[in-house]
Amino acid sequence: MTQEHLRRAAPRYAEKTKNDKGFLEVMDISKFYKMPSLFKTRYVKSVDSISLKVQSGEVMGLVGESGSGKSTFAKLITRQVEPTQGAIRIDGKDWLAHKGEDLRQRRRDVQMIFQDPFSALDPRMKLGTSMGAPLAYHGVSDAIERMRRVHAMLNEVGLDPSFADRLPRECSGGQLQRVVVGRALLLEPKLLICDEPTSALDASMKTQILNLFLDLKTRRGISMIMISHDLRMVRHICDRIAVMYLGRLIEIAETEHLFEHPCHPYTQALMASSQLEVTGLDGAGQLTGELPSPIDSPTGCGFHPRCSSARPDCSKLAPMLKLCQDDHYARCRYWDALAQPGSHKTEYTAAPHSVVD
Numbered sequence: 001m002t003q004e005h006l007r008r009a010a011p012r013y014a015e016k017t018k019n020d021k022g023f024l025e026v027m028d029i030s031k032f033y034k035m036p037s038l039f040k041t042r043y044v045k046s047v048d049s050i051s052l053k054v055q056s057g058e059v060m061g062l063v064g065e066s067g068s069g070k071s072t073f074a075k076l077i078t079r080q081v082e083p084t085q086g087a088i089r090i091d092g093k094d095w096l097a098h099k100g101e102d103l104r105q106r107r108r109d110v111q112m113i114f115q116d117p118f119s120a121l122d123p124r125m126k127l128g129t130s131m132g133a134p135l136a137y138h139g140v141s142d143a144i145e146r147m148r149r150v151h152a153m154l155n156e157v158g159l160d161p162s163f164a165d166r167l168p169r170e171c172s173g174g175q176l177q178r179v180v181v182g183r184a185l186l187l188e189p190k191l192l193i194c195d196e197p198t199s200a201l202d203a204s205m206k207t208q209i210l211n212l213f214l215d216l217k218t219r220r221g222i223s224m225i226m227i228s229h230d231l232r233m234v235r236h237i238c239d240r241i242a243v244m245y246l247g248r249l250i251e252i253a254e255t256e257h258l259f260e261h262p263c264h265p266y267t268q269a270l271m272a273s274s275q276l277e278v279t280g281l282d283g284a285g286q287l288t289g290e291l292p293s294p295i296d297s298p299t300g301c302g303f304h305p306r307c308s309s310a311r312p313d314c315s316k317l318a319p320m321l322k323l324c325q326d327d328h329y330a331r332c333r334y335w336d337a338l339a340q341p342g343s344h345k346t347e348y349t350a351a352p353h354s355v356v357d
């Protein structure tokens, strides 16, 4: 196959997501916040045209610097904010079509876990009551049945059922995070979104919660989106990883493929800056400078002002997400020219170029 042949054959990520069926299908979703301004209307592009799919039972990691739009993306899926444009399907059904009471009932399908378990629980309420409250809301009216399910769930998340009688202040952060995970699971969600679930915990608690997620993945086969700054943690737990930058998806691949062959210079820099032992990144630039404002994002490639490998046309032409290899997509026009001496990327020489459409 000639290089030109490969270039033409390289599918865009948007085409792939259109053709594959996933459990969660996000199509071209955006969230732009209007900024008050005296002169011309301006928008914060928190999430900008993201398409991705999560398969049933898959754990998808979402990484990127602070302000890259990860939490906004999670809020769009949980319907805490409504999108400016785009579509979301869950199990083949239009998720954005649910309104009013119908939406309230369906919210149990997508549960979210936040960074700080203390703020997710009422400090005056016993943990058993807090855990049972969503069950009552969703029609389990028998208090004895609710408590039976709460006790069984406490057991499942590795806590003694007696924790049902404790108040939040009588527990550690790790124990409370287990309670919060258990409360979400009681509703038997189809999708669990975890936004920095371990960042408020110390190292040993972190390991315990990670093991709990791994256990859930194996036993329950639940689909999850795991948002984190901790690359080590997402590598440990996720099947695939999506990298966000300035509201856009800039790379997506199977976890080990991403860590062994990061294609986008941003992903390389993120890994190089994270003190991870990833081989072949010796030549990758460290992340320098600030994330540009999502109000006035740079023209062309949004990463070009910080990219040590940027070329003159990177400031003019916006790259598309293009196939690098085996289900691995990156939004860089020159990813295949970035190989550094001794880098693992030499094996990519026969792969298609990422060209702008």
Ligand SMILES: Nc1ncnc2c1ncn2[C@@H]1O[C@H](COP(=O)(O)OP(=O)(O)OP(=O)(O)O)[C@@H](O)[C@H]1O
Pocket (backbone or CB within 6 Å): 033, 044, 045, 046, 064, 065, 066, 067, 068, 069, 070, 071, 072, 073, 294
């Ligand atoms: N309600 C809002 N109004 C205006 N701008 C917002 C709003 N919510 C988020 N933003 C902006 O959208 C961008 C993305 O924010 P978001 O919280 O999604 O980032 P993040 O990747 O989750 O960051 P972190 O890692 O720090 O949690 C930021 O620039 C933020 O200021």
Ligand SMILES: [Mg+2]
Pocket (backbone or CB within 6 Å): 070, 071, 072, 195
């Ligand atoms: Mg966030």
